[in-house]
Amino acid sequence: MTYKIRIAHSKEEIEYEPGKSLLEILQSSDIFVENACNGKGVCGKCKVRVISGHPGQVTENEKSLLKKKELSSGIRLACLIYPKCNLQIELLQNEKKKYEILNTGYVPEFHMNPGIRKELIEIERPSLDHQTSFEDQICRQLDSVIIPVEVICESSFDPGIYTAVIHISRENCDVLMSLEKGDTRNFLYGVGIDIGTTTVVAALIDLKTGRELAGDSMINAQERFGSDVLSRITYEIENPEDGINILQKTIVTSLNEMIKSVCRKADIFPNQIYEIAVSANSTMLHILLGIDAVPIGKSPYAPMFVNAKDIPAESIGILASRGARLYCLPGVSAYIGADIVAGTYVCALEETDQNILFIDIGTNGEIVLSKRGQLICCSCAAGPALEGMNISCGMQACEGAVEDLSIDQDGVHLSTIGGDDPAGLCGSGILSAVKELVRTGIVQESGAFIKMSQLEDHDYRSSMIHQDGKKREFIIKNGPGSILVTQKDVRQVQLAKGAILSGFYALLNHADVRMDQLDKVMIAGQFGSHLPVDSLIGVGILPEDVREKLVYVGNSSKTGACMALLSQTVKREMEDLAGKMQYIELGAIEGYERLFADSMMFPDMSKNKGEI
Numbered sequence: 001m002t003y004k005i006r007i008a009h010s011k012e013e014i015e016y017e018p019g020k021s022l023l024e025i026l027q028s029s030d031i032f033v034e035n036a037c038n039g040k041g042v043c044g045k046c047k048v049r050v051i052s053g054h055p056g057q058v059t060e061n062e063k064s065l066l067k068k069k070e071l072s073s074g075i076r077l078a079c080l081i082y083p084k085c086n087l088q089i090e091l092l093q094n095e096k097k098k099y100e101i102l103n104t105g106y107v108p109e110f111h112m113n114p115g116i117r118k119e120l121i122e123i124e125r126p127s128l129d130h131q132t133s134f135e136d137q138i139c140r141q142l143d144s145v146i147i148p149v150e151v152i153c154e155s156s157f158d159p160g161i162y163t164a165v166i167h168i169s170r171e172n173c174d175v176l177m178s179l180e181k182g183d184t185r186n187f188l189y190g191v192g193i194d195i196g197t198t199t200v201v202a203a204l205i206d207l208k209t210g211r212e213l214a215g216d217s218m219i220n221a222q223e224r225f226g227s228d229v230l231s232r233i234t235y236e237i238e239n240p241e242d243g244i245n246i247l248q249k250t251i252v253t254s255l256n257e258m259i260k261s262v263c264r265k266a267d268i269f270p271n272q273i274y275e276i277a278v279s280a281n282s283t284m285l286h287i288l289l290g291i292d293a294v295p296i297g298k299s300p301y302a303p304m305f306v307n308a309k310d311i312p313a314e315s316i317g318i319l320a321s322r323g324a325r326l327y328c329l330p331g332v333s334a335y336i337g338a339d340i341v342a343g344t345y346v347c348a349l350e351e352t353d354q355n356i357l358f359i360d361i362g363t364n365g366e367i368v369l370s371k372r373g374q375l376i377c378c379s380c381a382a383g384p385a386l387e388g389m390n391i392s393c394g395m396q397a398c399e400g401a402v403e404d405l406s407i408d409q410d411g412v413h414l415s416t417i418g419g420d421d422p423a424g425l426c427g428s429g430i431l432s433a434v435k436e437l438v439r440t441g442i443v444q445e446s447g448a449f450i451k452m453s454q455l456e457d458h459d460y461r462s463s464m465i466h467q468d469g470k471k472r473e474f475i476i477k478n479g480p481g482s483i484l485v486t487q488k489d490v491r492q493v494q495l496a497k498g499a500i501l502s503g504f505y506a507l508l509n510h511a512d513v514r515m516d517q518l519d520k521v522m523i524a525g526q527f528g529s530h531l532p533v534d535s536l537i538g539v540g541i542l543p544e545d546v547r548e549k550l551v552y553v554g555n556s557s558k559t560g561a562c563m564a565l566l567s568q569t570v571k572r573e574m575e576d577l578a579g580k581m582q583y584i585e586l587g588a589i590e591g592y593e594r595l596f597a598d599s600m601m602f603p604d605m606s607k608n609k610g611e612i
Contacts, residue, residue, distance in 0.1 A: 177323030192562035335379035342560020395424035435538035498600035
């Protein structure tokens with residue numbers, strides 16, 4: 001028997017058969033519902049309001065994740081509802097908000113020699129006296145260029161001027177990609193792409209000049225399957241027949257949309273795009289190519305591949321010119337991907353005579369230490385808390401997200417993205433909040449909220465703390481749409497902080513580099529580059545000793561993709577570099593568990609407690 005789900009404030013109506021969760025039903029109809037945990041009922045993000053119909057009993061998970069006011073107003077978690085009747089629901093999230101996505105970064109000088117070039121040839125009409133074949137005419141004008149039979153099949157024996165589009169393959173062989181009628185040498189473009197777990201950034205590049213002509217960015221559409229790589233790997237495991245294909249189609253569709261977008265902005269056509277270079281973490285590259293990502297998610301965490309890939313773009317459904325190439329940058333291991341190799345190359349860490357630490361902060365915290373050119377790297381599971389996920393009032397960095405705040409005796413002072421009314425906390429917002437809670441002593445070094453009995457009646461902090469039974473919460477915004485920081489939120493930040501800081505110290509210890517011998521700390525990535533020094537140091541993600549050594553390098557993953565697009569030399573050097581990066585598994589280091597526990601402690605800011 002089939003039933004219907006009506007979506008309030010729209011004409012959307014979905015027919016379904018019982019057996020699936022409401023989240024699965026909505027996702028199958030391409031309706032956006034935020035869910036950071038891939039429907040496991042632990043993140044509390046997939047909120048919907050049930051207006052009519054009987055969704056079933058409230059689960060224990062819902063009771064712990066939703067406030068009493070929310071439950072009484074009909075708000076439920078879509079992943080925990082298994083409907084068996086007609087329902088009318090209201091969606092509480094908006095996918096169309098404008099997100100803040102980093103798409104710039106430091107670009108070093110490099111030698112331009114793109115892997116795509118164009119040459120002009122002329123095809124003459126054959127005669128009885130001169131029966132030179134179409135292929136032979138091309139060969140005579142394009143010395144040592146391999147001519148695939150596919151190009152002959154797609155051509156007709158028409159005399160005239162043609163532009164030969166030639167690809168320099170990995171073996172340094174010139175291969176004819178396609179023939180274009182007329183002189184099209186002025187049109188030679190490529191797209192550099194950074195696929196992050198949370199965001200995707202694309203740049204349209206003129207392969208003749210190296211100029212970036214247009215850019216675009218978006219939230220990674222795979223977010224509907226979970227906010228981190230393990231959630232997406234879990235989706236593949238739970239859907240063995242078509243999980244990887246669905247994930248692949250999702251990202252390829254997004255890339256095609258972005259290619260069309262940057263082409264519109266520059267007033268060119270997608271069939272003038274001849275190469276796409278992609279930098280991403282290992283899981284995202286596996287999914288992009290439709291390769292099983294499950295081995296990345298289970299011990300011993302050995303990926304299916306780490307080497308660079310150079311394949312026809314159309315083989316995975318990317319829409320560009322005939323014969324366009326897709327180049328995927330090389331990685332190192334399951335959790336040190338092409339994005340980190342790109343950052344290491346962009347920052348010239350192999351060539352330095354200094355001791356430099358490079359950190360890309362996101363759902364995973366990847367760290368590379370260059371000890372005067374010797375490269376050692378590790379990955380630490382920071383989790384999605386640092387990007388606003390797994391936080392009770394967390395959200396992505398879009399309009400209305402609190403990105404900074406301060407606390408004094410007059411209350412809480414906020415700044416939001418776009419200046420809109422506060423709707424929740426993005427990654428920089430939750431870190432700013434925790435930094436202030438630690439600074440004012442509302443949260444202690446252990447991460448626990450201060451007890452109400454420890455505060456004097458006249459203490460301005462008393463009115464900011466809400467006591468719910470034994471639970472204490474910090475009030476950022478009261479009333480309708482209240483925004484709170486809970487003890488669980490603080491613990492999530494603590495775990496992320498402990499992971500990154502312990503990785504920081506573990507690499508220094510492994511390389512026998514003292515803190516005072518560290519010359520520079522480079523911060524890369526979408527999240528890290530939006531984070532002020534005061535929050536990084538104040539929460540203790542990085543130690544106070546490096547305050548004056550911090551350098552922000554922006555989206556080095558996207559920069560690396562664009563450099564690879566523009567230079568065969570860069571591609572080969574990146575491939576060589578990846579082979580020289582020594583990966584260490586933190587869990588295998590003696591004493592790491594103790595180091596991690598110590599790194600979870602917040603900085604001692606007792607001299608600032610209660611200060612205005």
